[in-house]
Amino acid sequence: MNDERTEQTPAEQLHHISQTVRRELKARFDNVEAQGRATLSPSEAERQLQELKDLLIKSLGKKSEFANLKKSIGRLPAEERGPFGQRIQQTEDELVQGFDDKEAYRERLIEAARIERESIDVTLPGRRPRPGHLHPITLMRQRIEDIFVSLGYAVEDDREIETDFYNFDALNIPEGHPARDPQDTFYTTDGFALRSQTSTVQIHAMQRRGAPVRMIAPGRVFRRDTPDPTHNPMFFQVEGLCVDRGISMAHLKGTLAEFVHRLLGPETKTRFRPSYFPFTEPSAEVDYSCFSCVGKGCRICKWSGWIELGGSGMVHPNVLRTAGVDPEEFTGFAFGLGIDRTCARIYQLDDIRLLFENDVRFLEQFR
Ligand code: DAH
Numbered sequence: 001m002n003d004e005r006t007e008q009t010p011a012e013q014l015h016h017i018s019q020t021v022r023r024e025l026k027a028r029f030d031n032v033e034a035q036g037r038a039t040l041s042p043s044e045a046e047r048q049l050q051e052l053k054d055l056l057i058k059s060l061g062k063k064s065e066f067a068n069l070k071k072s073i074g075r076l077p078a079e080e081r082g083p084f085g086q087r088i089q090q091t092e093d094e095l096v097q098g099f100d101d102k103e104a105y106r107e108r109l110i111e112a113a114r115i116e117r118e119s120i121d122v123t124l125p126g127r128r129p130r131p132g133h134l135h136p137i138t139l140m141r142q143r144i145e146d147i148f149v150s151l152g153y154a155v156e157d158d159r160e161i162e163t164d165f166y167n168f169d170a171l172n173i174p175e176g177h178p179a180r181d182p183q184d185t186f187y188t189t190d191g192f193a194l195r196s197q198t199s200t201v202q203i204h205a206m207q208r209r210g211a212p213v214r215m216i217a218p219g220r221v222f223r224r225d226t227p228d229p230t231h232n233p234m235f236f237q238v239e240g241l242c243v244d245r246g247i248s249m250a251h252l253k254g255t256l257a258e259f260v261h262r263l264l265g266p267e268t269k270t271r272f273r274p275s276y277f278p279f280t281e282p283s284a285e286v287d288y289s290c291f292s293c294v295g296k297g298c299r300i301c302k303w304s305g306w307i308e309l310g311g312s313g314m315v316h317p318n319v320l321r322t323a324g325v326d327p328e329e330f331t332g333f334a335f336g337l338g339i340d341r342t343c344a345r346i347y348q349l350d351d352i353r354l355l356f357e358n359d360v361r362f363l364e365q366f367r
Helices: 003-007 011-031 029-036 042-060 065-075 078-118 134-152 178-183 200-209 249-264 317-322 341-346 362-367
Strands: 213-221 234-244 270-277 280-289 306-315 331-338
Touching: 011 042, 011 065, 011 078, 029 134, 042 065, 042 078, 065 078, 134 213, 134 234, 134 249, 134 341, 134 362, 200 213, 200 234, 200 317, 234 249, 234 306, 234 341, 249 270, 249 280, 249 306, 249 331, 270 306, 280 331, 306 317, 331 341
Parallel strands: none
Antiparallel strands: 213 234, 234 331, 270 280, 280 306, 306 331
16 A cells, blocks of 8 residues: 555545546546647547546546545535535536546547448549440441341351261262361360351251341351461351242342442442352352552552452252252242451451450450
8 A cells, every 4th residue: 555645545546546646637538629629530530439448447447546436425524425425516516527628529520420431422423334345346247237237138147066977968068078178167075166167057048047037147167276366266257048939140240249339338349259169059259349549459459459258049949858858849049248357457457366355455446
């Protein structure tokens, strides 16, 4: 026990305790109020709030000197108890009030910070979402579809995984036929293959719809090619098929001429070169006059004045027959165009692989 303390009267002890508590409160917690501004960070205010509560317990709690003093009231002479009891209560009220003021101030700071944090400044500009856009190949496919739909063609969407029958046999390419070679594709372990041409849809469409039929079939095809500036193992074609009574080569030429007029402008010419495809007889390669130099010769058309569009021809009777259409009653023409190849030419891309790398910096140019 502290001798000096024991010699003090209860009144002196009360005075001493209250002075000590006030001094400590002032020294540790007067800082911010004195500056008259909310200079405490919310986290610091939070910390001080806890510190205040700890100090309150230490100063006036059950185990405090103050509590001991209160207990000692009972030992005072009867006539002193009342007045001293009142003084001690008054001191306690004042001290608690001192704590309350400081706590309230810190709570206000914390609350103000919370409101600030949660408030929305409606005058701030919004965050603009980055809208996506269609891929250039999709844009080209849609342009092609629009033209053929307006000519009365249906758009067929068909499977990419095929049997040999649809990819080759039904298209008049029997096993061992040399035409299978450049169309070597990717095979699954159970005898299926990724289609190497959209011509497969000719067969499906005729089996489904019978004749007459007019349809185009855009889609992915696959070949075992090593990627280079003009090749990719996956690319896009659009197949066309028109089967009816009395269809001739003139219809084929007229249709593709109309197509390039609508795609590239009415001055665009077409050229048909004799060729060979197992599923057409006769067969022709189709070229269109260069949209840049209009046939005079430039870098885009490699100085020939012409750009290759694709293959075409009159549907082979074997193909019609295999698909369940009577070649004595119906004839038809077919064509197959490269969508990405046309896309690369029109956008003047030096490397077709750019279309498949999906680098947004590249794709964003084609919005
Ligand atoms: N399927 C051929 C290819 O991938 C393109 C083709 C040529 C399609 C002539 C046709 C056609 O429909 O008649 O090379």
